[in-house]
């Protein structure tokens with residue numbers, strides 16, 4: 001267990017707290033990937049919440065557990081050992097500081113590229129962690145592509161691989177992240193408030209797949225802005241729609257704002273695959289989705305431009321706002 005003390009929090013006074021919410025997301029859409037109605041349920045969930053849970057996914061619990069064990073081993077190393085894998089520039093180990101613009105959270109993490117054409121070596125990562133990660137990332141890319149193909153089918157937007165090709169491309173810009181939220185029970189000063197592990201944000205990519213151990217903490221914002229807690233389920237995956245998929249579907253699918261609350265008593269370990277397109281890809285509403293006379297809600301940009309502009313903002317900024325035209329969506 002990682003023991004934290006009051007001076008640690010004082011050294012990071014910008015770590016935010018929030019009021020506890022008693023709203024549990026009980027109506028979370030659950031999609032059985034093998035069910036004949038899966039694609040319809042996925043699209044409904046992406047329109048309403050930008051978020052759903054996947055079961056019957058075919059990823060073996062053994063491969064997930066192996067990776068989780070290696071991640072726990074890494075995060076249990078003495079701090080100076082972990083620091084040898086950092087700072088994240090952008091890949092590697094980070095502690096409390098998230099990104100370059102002053103965001104902090106009660107989290108430590110490892111960030112890797114998940115490109116199909118080779119990896120960026122991070123020092124201090126064991127052979128077994130690399131190999132379990134490779135295996136896991138391959139399963140996640142396949143799952144993300146399967147979901148994107150179901151979306152393309154259901155929305156009738158041309159060839160099935162219209163969206164998934166962006167993640168299969170050898171220049172795709174996918175990422176993989178391991179997060180560890182240490183317990184903070186000895187921080188008495190919080191007096192009933194919750195500590196933010198990962199501040200609220202939307203993911204800039206097309207799609208993200210989150211899996212965690214059985215400790216809750218993930219929350220999403222509903223359309224009306226209410227925050228709801230997602231009950232943990234270590235054997236399932238949670239899928240988020242990202243900003244790029246919202247743009248490609250001209251607002252039909254909703255990029256979901258989410259955050260993580262760090263638990264006071266138990267460590268949370270999560271693993272997230274972020275499906276991003278090649279840097280040169282234009283992120284504009286697909287011609288095949290637009291109805292007659294429908295206008296794009298967004299100004300044109302490439303993934304490279306969007307990624308760079310997102311990198312200059314704070315987590316909670318409305319990054320897509322810069323690219324929105326002043327037209328109201330019908331969806």
Ligand SMILES: O=C(O)CCC(=O)C(=O)O
Nearest residue numbers: 179198210218260270272
């Ligand atoms: O740790 C999690 O469950 C989600 C974290 C997250 O949203 C992120 O890393 O972008």
